[in-house]
Amino acid sequence: MKLSNLLLNTLKESPKEAKIISHQLMLRSSMIRQHTSGIYTWLPLGFKVLKNIENIIRRNQDEIGCNEMLMSTIQSSELWKKSARYTDYGKEMLRITDRHENELLYGPTNEEVITDLFSDYVNSYKALPKYLYHIQWKFRDEIRPRFGVMRGREFLMKDAYSFDLTEEGAFETYKIFFKSYLKTFLDLGLQPIPVKAATGAIGGDLSHEFQILASTGESEIAYDSKLIDSGLYKKSYEEITSMYSASDEMIDKSKFDVIVGRGIEVGHIFNFGTKYTKPLECYVLNKDGKRINPHMGSYGVGVSRLTAAIIEAFHDEKGIKWPINIAPFKINIISQSNSDLNEEIESIYNNLTSKYNNISLDDRDLSIGRKIKDSELIGIPWTLIIGNNYKEKGQVEVIRRSDGDKLFLSKQEIENFEFEQYTP
Amino acid sequence: MKLSNLLLNTLKESPKEAKIISHQLMLRSSMIRQHTSGIYTWLPLGFKVLKNIENIIRRNQDEIGCNEMLMSTIQSSELWKKSARYTDYGKEMLRITDRHENELLYGPTNEEVITDLFSDYVNSYKALPKYLYHIQWKFRDEIRPRFGVMRGREFLMKDAYSFDLTEEGAFETYKIFFKSYLKTFLDLGLQPIPVKAATGAIGGDLSHEFQILASTGESEIAYDSKLIDSGLYKKSYEEITSMYSASDEMIDKSKFDVIVGRGIEVGHIFNFGTKYTKPLECYVLNKDGKRINPHMGSYGVGVSRLTAAIIEAFHDEKGIKWPINIAPFKINIISQSNSDLNEEIESIYNNLTSKYNNISLDDRDLSIGRKIKDSELIGIPWTLIIGNNYKEKGQVEVIRRSDGDKLFLSKQEIENFEFEQYTP
Structure with a gap:
């Protein structure tokens, strides 16, 4: 492509509002432009990077038999009332009233919608496990949007959802996604560190965050040096999770032989059993013809956030240093x-x-x-x-x-x- | 792909709510599922078709040097007040108030946003003409959403915007998009009929709709038989537009030698000069260093609507008959x-x-x-x-x-x- 044809107007100086290096470099290189607080336009250059990242994530999801689909950005409040998350989400949820006074919202995540539709199409254990994902814009009405697309209000996320007949099956699925995530981030040219995490608003009792190493990262992380291995995803889940890693206040300062660095969270996976299938009355029949609530997990990657996180990991005083797979x-x-x-x-x-x-x-x-x-x-x-x-x-x-x-x-x-x- | 892995639950009978054949067949074949009134989930099968259509449109836009980018779904009301369209749009615009009481809206189109950002990146005649497009979800709060994705509330649209220094330049650009649209619809396996159109809320004095022929189409159209030619896009704009075509109440019943059929609108292009660049104070410098408002056009294709329109054009009593380029x-x-x-x-x-x-x-x-x-x-x-x-x-x-x-x-x-x- 000839650059004269691109919407490009590079800036020598950093705009005042940009506090972190990725935000500064994305503005200076005409990757993004702020439309209004926490909402960005992806200019042609930024859009190319976003698409490259998206395609690497897509290829990895397809490889584990995860099916792509697309849920809407706007959701009805009805299902969120059934799962009891309508009030939980508080002011971060962008609530909308349409012309007929119906309560809508801009989806911050999709557990309710996927659980609701799943039972229309799958009703037998024979079709399980089933993995579904989409790459769609989400909205989170942050009180103080900042750091550019690192913490924007409208953001692009890949979210996958799994359905299994049993708790054991769901754990096997969790391991598959865990390893696929390591491979995805390595394919992006990044160094991922999986860290056991709290489950927060999504729920469940098993969860991992994926941090990528960047000297300017938002969190402190401590990890076993053996986690820095490009063939990591080929090891077993048990072997990988037996290595030490922790972030921020969870770090055990008495540990020896660990590296302390900084990281940025770019993925988060959850195993939450029947938390949504129960209240939303989602059932499949098992071998004995008994109605069972399937066990679920969800698996998120912040696609738009990754553009910024990768810049935090790869830059110098002259600008960005894109890994070749992602470069515009x-x-x-x-x-x-x-x-x-x-x-x-x-x-x-x-x-x-x-x-x-x-x-x-x-x-x-x-x-x-x-x-x-x-x-x-x-x-x-x-x-x-x-x-x-x-x-x-x-x-x-x-x-x-x-x-x-x-x-x-x-x-x-x-x-x-x-x-x-x-x-x- | 193995179909056992797909979210597929075909229905023998047509759901009652579906009044037109495309809606019936999309529901029966598990392409889409209604989430709430006028808002749909694209199941894996429907998503594949949507992506295939999107990619053919993308390739054709790229071929004429149009640059892909991405504007947000949520917009600030500010620019719409400047262009005076904030009130014009009435209740069809989905208006939103965020936690800080800012007035936002779900974008129904993007003339304001693109005009506003353009002046940040282009300031000289040397960079013109410039063509930009995105493929993004839009929202139109229809009073009675119906006919499935043919007239949904959340819908996917490709919208392109052009900037030229002069009225003459803008007209040359209009012709390029006009011909590219014919080629796009032919590449999709469709028979497009361009019809001179009213400009409505977008404005300007030159506009064409692109109808595709379908016996179940929403409009009556009359057209010169010479328009049914797979090499049509290679003829000049003047030659093509000299052939007769009209829709609904504009049809001149006294015309001889025209075919009367039915069509579905799937594209609409507009040439509207400085309608937005003036109120939004968008300028470029001309050769003499004088500040000039560039002349604009906009060019839309209904991507999600096309999935339904193509089914209206290609089906029989057994189901859908996808053109091979689009088939899932x-x-x-x-x-x-x-x-x-x-x-x-x-x-x-x-x-x-x-x-x-x-x-x-x-x-x-x-x-x-x-x-x-x-x-x-x-x-x-x-x-x-x-x-x-x-x-x-x-x-x-x-x-x-x-x-x-x-x-x-x-x-x-x-x-x-x-x-x-x-x-x-």
Whole structure:
């Protein structure tokens, strides 16, 4: 894509209202724009990142046989009264009255809706277990929205729900999602630490949070160094959960051999049995023809929050450093405007575009220096400079964002270079 | 995908509340479920269709250089007061008060939001024209929601917005979107008829609706037979709009040589100049450094409405007949349960899955007869029956949904058969 076609207006200075680095960098790089308190527009650049994250999450959910569907954003209050959460949620729930004076709300989560619909379509143990998910906007009317999309009011979440016949089955399902979550965050290029958690408004007695490590993280976390392993998800649930991890006030300061760092919560899973199937009268028949309340779990990932959390984990003083799987563009080609190398540049751009699906060409009427700064700010993993070096020696200057590593490659070498695999 | 894993509970009888055929078939085939009046859950089967339609629309918008982004569902009332539409919209606008007594609303359209943000990122004629779109849920608090997702309250829409320096430029842009819309609907397998339209609440003086032909359509339309041409979008705007078309009370009954049929509105485009850029004080600098209000257009497609409209256009007494590009599954393999052919079936399923991305295997514990009926109801373009014929003669019975055409193919022939291209 040519950057002249993008809605891009990078800022040198950080807007005053942004207190944390991810919020500052998202505003400075034209990823998001605040529409009103806690509500954001995703500009083309931010939208690309959001979609990339969403697709990695989707692929991982599909892999464990979780079925995608879509529940509405607006819900009726009726089911929430049955589950007794209508009052529990207090002022964080955005309550709405329609033209016929019906009580509606903007869904903050979907346990009630999924439980209610489930019994219409499944009535036998034969169809269990069943896993369903959707990726949909939620609303939480925070008293003080802040930190950009890290704690916005309208936010995108992937929430999955599982139905099992028995408590044992539900625990097996919980383990499947637990491991799938580790793999999801690793696929995103992150280092996830699972931490046993309180269950809060969702309920139940078994719950884990997934924190990702970031020096600017909101929570203190302490964890066994063996949790830092890219093959972690292949180990058994029991093995993983036997390793120490804890956050904030739960940290046991007397523990030896643990690393203390900071983390950001990006996922949360719950196993809550029949908490919703009982009051909402959801039943399936077991082998003996007896009506049973299925056992449920729910599994959330903050998709919009992740864009910010990943920036907290990957940035430096120049800007964002996107992991290559998530980057809005993998490679950014920059050159002098009105360059006499235009034909060469187009040809390199077209070659790379035929090999990768996500290449940008900075054809804006700006200096090379400004373009390099923007490329660093936006966090594109590879920058290719086609300038004087190319004219004199036929060399493209190739800069890797993650560590500033520089290479000089010919046009031919560029075509064969494995940008996604390269390690120096 | 194995159908035992899908949330599927097909109904023989049509639910009483459904008055039109698409609503009946969507409920009967487990595509959607009503959550509350005019608000629907998209079950896995319906969600697949919705995504397929969305992706064809997206590809066509991308092709004309329109940039995808995402505006929030909840908007502040502030901009709507500036444009003077806050009162115009009346009770159809879902108005919301948050915990701090701020007036919010669920966006029914986005002219105000896009105009407001545009001036933050573009300030020079050099960056024009600029085309932006998003695919987002909207809300319209209909007094009597009905006809399922054809006239729901929460609905998915693709809305694009264009910015040009001059009136002439805006008209050229209008023509580009006009032709792109024809191509989009043709790509969806539909027959679009563009009809000159009133501009209503959006404003401006140039507008077209796109109707698709369906015998059960909501409007009467009359049109030149030359408009029924799959290469229509390659003709010039002037040539296309010189052909006669009109709807309902605008039809001139004295016209000869026109076809009278019925249609469903699925798209609407508007050219409205500076109607929003003036009150919202959106400016760009022209070549002479003078501040100019850019000229705008907006371009909508009803994505969720299209699922129903397409069913109205393609169905028979047995069920839905999806065009192959949109179908939730392209090919459905069915067999006796507990069949001794299970290995053969799995092998055919795996072979087709490696060739196409959208194959279903009906492994549910039901009779072949019931599975065939479900395949017809759901509208899968091709059904493969692996039963007695396969056992006795090694033949798979292949049925095409569009016309009931039957073929008998060997396993080898199935592997080489071009399901997407085949015409008898």
